[in-house]
Every structure is written in structure tokens, then in C-alpha cells.
Amino acid sequence: MPRPSNTQARRLQIVRAMMDVIAERGYAGATIADVARAARLTRGLVHYHFTDKLEILLCVLDELVRTHGMALDARLSSARNNPPRELRHFIDAHLALPGRGVAGPPKMFFSGPSPEVRKALRANWIPGGAVAVKCWVAIGAEAVREPEVRRAYGAAVRRLTETLAGIVRRGVADGDFVCAQPAVAAAAIMGAILGTFALDASAPGVIPRGSAAEAVLAMAEGLLGTGGGR
Amino acid sequence: MPRPSNTQARRLQIVRAMMDVIAERGYAGATIADVARAARLTRGLVHYHFTDKLEILLCVLDELVRTHGMALDARLSSARNNPPRELRHFIDAHLALPGRGVAGPPKMFFSGPSPEVRKALRANWIPGGAVAVKCWVAIGAEAVREPEVRRAYGAAVRRLTETLAGIVRRGVADGDFVCAQPAVAAAAIMGAILGTFALDASAPGVIPRGSAAEAVLAMAEGLLGTGGGR
């Protein structure tokens, strides 16, 4: 008899709206009114579903991580037991715009006809899309000052870095990579990826369009002693 | 007889205060009152010297660039005509904490007895210092949304990237580096450097302490085909 709950959907709706607004105005500049407007809801309802502006931000991070994780898993699963390819896919999952060469994004993600995916593409919510990148930057900046964000952001980055370190370790074991400190290498590569994000959002044009993934991959391979062939 | 103008000193004082505040609270979180308090001035006076909060931010960027440029020039001048060493110094100027090996910070900067320098060190205003790094991140985030900041930030980054590209080009000419697209390589390395900044400010601990410069250097050398010796 009670009205069926639509909380999950509403929350996602609000989180998505927050992402759009953050991409345009930054976190501090994103007002609840903006978010409500973008979600076509009332301010009151936004606060009915979230206690805090901060809680929304944290959920944005979660969503970013979730989306990212899905894209990453999809790619990595197609390259199991081949660390060099996994490395490519890892970088590509972060930096490749749809349609780049290396391995191509998994069909399930970028070519499906699902209208939701189309909309996501249009709205740049895919990882590597402009909205997501700007959100990463905004959250990173907020992490500098807000301990709670720092914690969550740090955890997310650490998880990714650890995944990467695992790839490096397996590559070393297989004789594909040469690396004395996989953890350090992974962190450096992660930094390069995030730095590319940041640069693209903050100083568009500095990194020539389309060259990002390729260049970072080259750096990573160079770092891991794979570049012999280049 | 009018009192002698102290405007320049005041402006610097305010800019420095703004840096401290930004490092602690971010740009949006930095109120004029905070800045005035940090500078031990009154709110009114801050607005007497700057029309805008934005103008202060732009001056912070200028100051960052100026300081940075000085440190960079000092280092590069000691390595003229040796691109590989210049590359090391370039990276080191950004990422090295005082006391790292490569060439050591120029005397004029880090061992001088000047009390002002001491204070700068203490307050981390030196490039690579925590305050400066956090300011870079904050300004980068602001650049995402504020065109004026984006312009200035982009110009600063472009200038640095161009310097780096010059080093790469000379290295290629000398046969020290192998690189088909110096501009792309320079941008990628620049991204790695800034990414390391960001990571250190937003997710401290992910990059093992002290490994940053070394790792980025290794990536850069790998990218430029110099890693043969490793």
C-alpha cells in the first residue's frame, strides 16, 4: 500500500545532475539549486535524498569509480594473462576517447544500441569523457581540503594503483617487464594518467588531441623497459 | 610630502597570504577575511590593493610561475648544452624535495642565509613545497570553470611545456633522444609532472615518499629512448 520507493533512481538522477553541474561550475560553484534544476527536481527533494552537498559529492566519486571499474574490467577481461596488453587496456580505459585504436573499447560498452548508453555518451559520462574528467579534477581539488573526500579519493586511487601494480608484477614475473619497484612504477603511471586528465581539463590544447593515451603508454612502457622495439 | 608607496610590498604580502589560505581551504573556500587575517591586514585594505578575489588568484599564479621560473633557470643554467642533464633538472626543479641527488638545488636558493628564504622554506612557498603544490591544484581546478584563469594557467603550462619541448628537440638533434614528436612527448612529461603534483596533494601517500622525481625521470627517459642503460 505504501508508495513504491524510487529512491535509488532519484539518487542516481541527482548524482548525474551533480556531475554535469560540477563539470561546468566546479564543486564549490555547484549550488543545490543548480543540481535540482539540472535534475528537474525541487531543492527540497534533493535534500530529502541527500543530507548534504558533500554526500552528493561522495556519491559522485562512487559513481565515477563504479563506471570506471566496469569499463576497466570489461577491457581487462579481454586481455587476461597478457600483462603488456593489460597495461595498454588499463591506460586506454582511462584516456582513450571512443574510437581510438589500441584495442578498442569493448563492444558491450560503446557500440551497444542501448539508449541509456547513447545518452551517457552524449552527456560525456563515460570514463574519459569530458564530464568525468572534470569531475575527477574537481574532486581531487576538494580532496586537498576536505578530509572525508581525501579519504574516499585516496582509496579510489589506491585501488586503481594496486590493480596496475598487479599487472606490472605479473609482467615482471612473465619476463615482459623489467621493474624493481612495481608499486612505485604503478604510482608514477597512475600519476601520469591523472595528470593528463588534469591537464586536459585545466589547459585544453596543451596535450595534442588524441595523443594522450599513446604518449602515456609509451612512457609506461619505457619505464617498464618494454620500449626496446621503439 | 606623500608617504612612500608600499603597494608592491603589500601586494606580495597579500598574495603570499592567499597562497597559504588556498593551500588550506582551496580557492572557493578562501575568503577575503581569511586572507586579510593571514596577512595581518584588514579586509578593506585587501580590496584597496586588489579589485577582486580573482585578481589575487591570478597574482598567485604569477608568483608561482615567477618563483618556479627562477628555480628552473637557476638549475638549467648549470646544465647548458646537455639535454639529458637539462631534462633531469627540469623534472627535479618541479618534483625534487630539497636534498635529492641529481644536481642539488642551486645554492642561491636553498642554502643562502637570507631570512626571507628561510621563511619561504618553512612556509613551503618554494616550488615543490606543499603550499605551492596545493596552489597549483587549486588553480588548475579553478581553470576548469573560469576562462580567465584557464587562459593564464594554460599560458603558464604551455610556456613550461615549450621549454621542455626545446630540451627534447635539442636532445634529438644531439642524438641523445629518440623522439618523433617532441611536442607530444613534452606534453606527456608535463602531464606526468603535474599529475604527480595533484596526486601528492589530493591523495598523499599513494606516491611513495621521495620516489616521484626518480620515477618521472625514468618515464621520461623511457619515452625518449634513453633508458638503454637501465
Added chain:
Amino acid sequence: MPRPSNTQARRLQIVRAMMDVIAERGYAGATIADVARAARLTRGLVHYHFTDKLEILLCVLDELVRTHGMALDARLSSARNNPPRELRHFIDAHLALPGRGVAGPPKMFFSGPSPEVRKALRANWIPGGAVAVKCWVAIGAEAVREPEVRRAYGAAVRRLTETLAGIVRRGVADGDFVCAQPAVAAAAIMGAILGTFALDASAPGVIPRGSAAEAVLAMAEGLLGTGGGR
């Protein structure tokens, strides 16, 4: 077959919850959400049973009066036709903590094994208990501004004062008391009782613990010329 109405029980449940919340946060500070939480109900249900927050407050007053009245009647009935003893009981009914000497609270109230009464005692809903006292103060404050509350509060106080005035009048008729203006005396004593309430709630400790009833009784007796024996 409709389910049997539980409205009365629910209303009482809500009123009791409101009392607890008011005792802790005051009337203005008591939100419907607080009340619902305290009653372990949903917000919507609270508004199903009460149109208004104000209506709940008025019911709290009713409940206070009812409980009070019962305790008072129980005491007074054991002292019929003896105004001095009635006076003692009147004051005691308001101010005595359980266990004081004068006549002792009627058995039916404080020694019964009824679990409901135990709970009431634990929760301080008994007259003189902390929750009830704080509610009186809160309602009194609200009465200052809200006409409807003022009316109800005034009526309740007037009724009590009138009861007291009756005692005084009978005492004067019996020769036990000396008093030219029973109404004024009753009002003054009522004021002393309520003032003791207020003081205990707002500035705990000012009135030495346990001395309240005794002292007010002494004042009343002094006022009524009964103090000869002291």
C-alpha cells in the same frame, strides 16, 4: 471488516513522544521528525493523527493536566475537610519527588506494579518529574506568543488556582487560615509553585535538592497565617 481503530493509542503514543522531545529540545526545537522518531512512527502517520504541530502541543497540555489532576485528586481525597492538610497535599502533588514525607503519594500511583506506571516513572511523565516540568516551562513560554496556547494554559492554571482558592476559603471559614483575599493568595502560591518548576528546569541547582516542597509550603503557611507553630 475494517481493522479496529487504534487511533486513541496512537495519539497517546505521539503525545508522549512529543513530551520527551519537548523536554529535550523545547517546543520550537521539536520537529515532527523528532516526534515520529521518538514514537517509532513515520512522519506521515503523525500528521494522519494530528493536523498540526500545535494540536499535539495542546494535547500535551491536556495530558499534563489530566495526569496532574489524577494525582491531585488522589491526594486531596485522602484529606477531605482538613484544609491545612489539603494545602500540604496540593503543594506536594506538584513539587514532591516520590518518597517525601508529608503524606506520601497515594499507593495507587507510585507503588502499583503496573508496568505502565513503572515506565512512566522511569520516563518522568509523572507530575513533578523532569519531563513534565520541562514541558510546563516550554508550554508556558509558548503561551506568551500563541493565543491558543495561552488560552489553554491560562485555563489550566486558573482551574488549579481555583482549586487552591477553594481550599483557602474553606480554611478561612474553618478558622485554620487568616486571609483577606483568598484568590490573591492562591495565585501567589500557584506562582511560587510554577516558579519553582521553572527554576528547576532552567537553572538546576539553584533550589537545593529536595527543599522545594517544604519551602513553598512554609511560604504558603506563612502567607495564610498558619506559621505560628514554626
Added chain:
Amino acid sequence: MPRPSNTQARRLQIVRAMMDVIAERGYAGATIADVARAARLTRGLVHYHFTDKLEILLCVLDELVRTHGMALDARLSSARNNPPRELRHFIDAHLALPGRGVAGPPKMFFSGPSPEVRKALRANWIPGGAVAVKCWVAIGAEAVREPEVRRAYGAAVRRLTETLAGIVRRGVADGDFVCAQPAVAAAAIMGAILGTFALDASAPGVIPRGSAAEAVLAMAEGLLGTGGGR
């Protein structure tokens, strides 16, 4: 050269306005906008002079205490070394409306031609005036829930009670009063005074107009064994 500070005047102006508003709407019902309007200032300016709504309330209490203290001192100083008269004046200072008999308010306060005093009278800011009484009640209610207010309110009441206890003690020493526990008696009388306040504000009419001071005095004298002559 700096603009001369008018902070003290402004703060008093705001505090007075708050008193008026509280008397009409209670503390919770008093919005900053109301206060600003009553003071004919802007909301921003109110917050420029006070951090908090709470801070204003605390200052209202201070002002109440200050005013009260002045009236009390003025009265008491005319009755030095005569505890029974001091007692009368103490009660009168709290409860007497201007123009009552006992000793009459000191000239300096109530008959001066000072326009400020006239205005105070008109606005009921004098102790015992309706505004002040309502403020006492409102603050007392707020003290129930807000520790900071409770502290301040408790301190104020304790100070008054202590003054009263001193009078009682001296009276006992002089043989004017009979009282085993001056502290308890003082607290009880204080309670009676405050209760009369509360009753007058919350249930106007219960206490017959003009009888308050007389009745409380009679109670107090009864309590202190002075009533022999009545």
C-alpha cells in the same frame, strides 16, 4: 582617519530590538530579519556585529541583568542596614510596576525627564516591564535546552539569589528574621518572584493586577517569621 567605531551603540540597538521581538514572538520565533527590521538595520549588519543569534540572546540576558542590577542597587542603597526594608525593596524591584507604593522607584530612574528613560518606559524595558518579563521567560525556556544559555541564566539567578540570601542572613543576625536555612529561603523567594513573572507573561490575569509584589512580600515575610504583625 578611520571611521569612528559605533559598535557599542549598534550592539545595544540590536539587543534592544531583539528584546522587543522576543517579547512578541519568543526566541525561536525571533528571526534575524525581525530583529533587523525592529532595529531599522540590514540583516547583514546584524551579523556583522553578532556572530550568532545565540550571541544576541546572551547579550539580551546581560542587558536584562545589568538593567535589573542598576534598579536593584538604587533601591537597596536607600535601605542599607535594614533587612526587612531591603527585602521589600528586593521584591519590589522585581515585581512592582511603576507607581506602586512601598518605597517608590528611585527618582533617578523613573521620574527623570531624560528622553531615553521615557522611551524605555514606553517600550517596557524597565525591569518589571512587560517586555523584560517576557524575555526572562523566553530565556528561561531556552535555558532548558541550550547549555550555554543555561549557564548564563543560572549564573544570573544565582547571583540574585545570593544577594537575597545575604539580606536574609543579615536579618537573622539582627533578629528581624527567623530562618534556619537562608539559602533555601532565598531560593524559594526567588522562585516565587520568577514564578510570578512567568505566570504574568503566560497566563495574564491569573494574578490580580497590582497584587503581585504585595503577595510575594507577604509570603516571604511569612517564610521568615516576620508576619507576626499581620
Added chain:
DNA sequence: GATGAATGAGGCTTCATTCAT
């Protein structure tokens, strides 16, 4: 140059209340 009062826009949040289910 310097001070500090003053302004006013607007942000976040809370909450009583209404409604669809």
C-alpha cells in the same frame, strides 16, 4: 593608505505539511 562599518545577494539547510500509493 588604512580602517571598519555597511550592504545585499545568495547559499545551504530545515521543516511543516501535502499527497500519491
Added chain:
DNA sequence: TATGAATGAAGCCTCATTCAT
């Protein structure tokens, strides 16, 4: 009866900025 989503009106407070002195 009961649930919980939804609304909208305020409220408190913050702040950049302006100005009188």
C-alpha cells in the same frame, strides 16, 4: 491506517564588495 516521496517557504549565515571617515 500507513508509508515515504514531494513541495515550498523560510531561516541562518557567509561573503565579496562598497564607502564614509
